[in-house]
Amino acid sequence: MPRVAFDELPATTRQAVTMQTGHIVAAHTAGGGINSAIAALLDTEKGPVFVKGIPTDNPQVASQEREIAISPHLPASCPRLLWHVEAGGWVLLGYEAVDGRHADYTATDDLNLVLVALAELQEVIAPDDIELKTAAERWGKYTEEGQGELFAGDTLLHTDFAPDNVLIHSGRARLIDWAWPTRGAAWIDPFMLALRIMETGATAAQAVSWVQRVPSWRESDPKALGVFATAVTRLWREIAAEDPAPWKVAMAGHAAQLKTHLFVTPWPY
Ligand SMILES: Nc1ncnc2c1ncn2[C@@H]1O[C@H](COP(=O)(O)OP(=O)(O)OP(=O)(O)O)[C@@H](O)[C@H]1O
Ligand SMILES: [Mg+2]
Numbered sequence: 001m002p003r004v005a006f007d008e009l010p011a012t013t014r015q016a017v018t019m020q021t022g023h024i025v026a027a028h029t030a031g032g033g034i035n036s037a038i039a040a041l042l043d044t045e046k047g048p049v050f051v052k053g054i055p056t057d058n059p060q061v062a063s064q065e066r067e068i069a070i071s072p073h074l075p076a077s078c079p080r081l082l083w084h085v086e087a088g089g090w091v092l093l094g095y096e097a098v099d100g101r102h103a104d105y106t107a108t109d110d111l112n113l114v115l116v117a118l119a120e121l122q123e124v125i126a127p128d129d130i131e132l133k134t135a136a137e138r139w140g141k142y143t144e145e146g147q148g149e150l151f152a153g154d155t156l157l158h159t160d161f162a163p164d165n166v167l168i169h170s171g172r173a174r175l176i177d178w179a180w181p182t183r184g185a186a187w188i189d190p191f192m193l194a195l196r197i198m199e200t201g202a203t204a205a206q207a208v209s210w211v212q213r214v215p216s217w218r219e220s221d222p223k224a225l226g227v228f229a230t231a232v233t234r235l236w237r238e239i240a241a242e243d244p245a246p247w248k249v250a251m252a253g254h255a256a257q258l259k260t261h262l263f264v265t266p267w268p269y
Contacts, residue, residue, distance in 0.1 A: 005029055006040040006051065009090060016087035020094055022046045032102055032164030033177060035060055038090075041097055048099070049082060053092035063179040064091050069130045070181040073156065077117040078175050079167075098176070100169030105200040111210055113173035114166055118189060121175065122216055126156040126183035135184025142231035150224035153185035155216070161193040163200070186216030191228060191258075198254040199247075204261035208269050222267040229259035 006014070006027035018024060022045030030039040036052040054060050071081035079096040086092075103110045126132055135157065140148020158165075158175055165177040182188075190211035197207040211217050236252035262269060 003029055003036070004038055006038060006042065009038065010088035013085075013088035013090045013092065016085040017042070017051065017092060017094070020083045020085065021049055035063070035179065038092070048097035050079070050095040050097040051092050052095070053090050056086060056089055056091055060179075061091060064093065066132075066181055067093065067178045070127075070132075070156075070178050073124065073127045073130075074175075074178065075120045075124055077120050077173065078178070095176075098167045098169050098174050100167035100174065103163040103166035103168050103173060105163050105197045105202075110166075110168055110173070111197070113168060113171065114161075114193065115210070115213055117166070117173040117175055118193065118214060121158065121189065122155060122186050122214065124156040125154050126181075132156075132181055132183045135182055135188055138180075138182060138184075139228065139231040139235065142234040143227055147227050148231075150221065150227050151184050151188065153183070153188075155184060155186040155189075157182040157184050157186075157189050157192075159189065159192055161189070161196045163196060185220070185224065187214070187220035187225065188228065190214040190217040191225065191232070195232070195251065195254050195258060198258060199251065204254075204258045205265075207258065208261065208265075212269065218268060222262070222269075226259070226262055229255070229262050233259050 021042060024042050024044050026043040028041045030041060033039060037054045039052045042049050042051055054064060068081065068084050079098050081093060081095055083094045084092065103114055105111060135151035136148035139151055158178065159180045159182050160177060165175065167174045167176060194207040194211045197210055198204060233252065233255040236248070236255045240248040240252040
C-alpha cells in the first residue's frame with residue numbers, strides 16, 4: 001500500500017487527531033512496514049506521537065482491531081497505545097513515539113537488546129478476555145492431522161520479528177507492530193526471531209546460537225520444533241508461490257534451511 005502523508009488525510013480525520021493531540025506542529029512520514037497507509041511521527045502541542053492507520057474499508061482493519069485489543073496487555077518494552085480514532089473514513093492509532101532506529105540483526109549489541117525484550121515478553125500470559133488466534137489455528141493447517149496441538153501454550157506471542165518491527169532507543173529494544181498477537185507455545189517467538197536473523201545473512205546454526213539463550217527454546221520438545229519448522233516452510237513456500245517477491249522467496253529458503261538444521265543437528269541444538 002503506498003504510504004500517504006499525514007497532511008493528505010481528510011480534514012475531518014486530521015481534526016479528530018488534533019482533538020487528541022492538540023495543535024500539530026509538523027508531521028514526518030515513517031519508513032519501514034508496508035501495511036499501514038499512513039505511518040507518521042507528529043510533533044504536537046502535547047509532545048511527540050506516532051500515528052499509524054488505514055482506510056476503514058481496507059481488509060487490514062481486522063489487524064488494526066487486534067492491535068487495539070492487545071495493547072493494554074503488552075509489556076513495558078512495547079510503546080503505549082495512547083488513543084485510537086475513526087473519522088473521515090480512516091482508523092488511526094496514536095502511540096507513544098519512540099525516537100529510535102530499526103534493529104540491525106547483524107549487530108551483536110542489538111541482538112542482545114532484542115533478547116532482553118523477548119525475555120520480558122515470554123513472561124506474559126495471553127489474555128483470555130480477548131479473542132486471539134492460537135498457534136494451532138495459524139500453523140496447524142500446514143501439519144499432518146492433529147499435529148498443530150504441538151504448538152499449544154499460554155504465552156502471548158508477537159510472531160513477526162522483522163527488524164523494522166523493533167526500534168532501538170536508549171539502550172532498549174521496543175517491540176512494535178502487534179498486528180498478529182497469538183496464543184501459543186513460548187518457543188514460537190524465538191523461532192520467528194531466528195528466521196529473521198537468517199534473513200540478514202546468518203546461517204541457521206548462527207541464528208540458533210542466538211535463540212538458544214531463550215529458556216523456552218532450550219526447554220522445547222524437539223519434535224514440536226521440527227513439525228513447526230516444516231509448517232513454517234510450507235507457509236512461506238505458499239506465500240512465495242502466490243507472490244514471488246525476492247524477499248518472500250528468500251524467507252521460504254531460510255525456513256527450509258532452519259528446518260534442515262533442526263532435523264540434522266542432535267538435540268539440544
Ligand atoms: N511507536 C513508534 N514510534 C516511532 N516510530 C514508530 C512507532 N511504531 C512504528 N514506528 C515506525 O513506523 C513503521 C511502521 O509501523 P508498523 O510496523 O507498526 O506498521 P505497518 O506499516 O503496519 O507495518 P507492517 O507493514 O510491517 O505490518 C515502523 O517500521 C517504524 O519505523
Ligand atoms: Mg511493521
